[in-house]
Amino acid sequence: MPTKDSNGTALADGDSVQVIKDLKVKGTSSTLKRGTLIKNIRLTDDEALIECNAEKIKGLVLRTEFLKKV
Numbered sequence: 494m495p496t497k498d499s500n501g502t503a504l505a506d507g508d509s510v511q512v513i514k515d516l517k518v519k520g521t522s523s524t525l526k527r528g529t530l531i532k533n534i535r536l537t538d539d540e541a542l543i544e545c546n547a548e549k550i551k552g553l554v555l556r557t558e559f560l561k562k563v
Contacts, residue, residue: 510561
């Protein structure tokens with residue numbers, strides 16, 4: 494199955510996505526705010542997860558239900 498964002502749009506390696514909900518990042522005191530743009534995502538074996546780097550947080554894994562393709 495293809496990896497899809499919260500709206501059902503297919504995602505691919507290198508796409509840019511936007512966060513649709515404030516997300517607390519485990520292990521840090523940082524929060525990803527709604528509207529944060531994340532560039533150059535990488536797909537994983539799990540269709541519900543992507544890997545990315547956001548702002549000052551490296552090696553972040555996010556659930557696709559909280560993202561929309563830009």
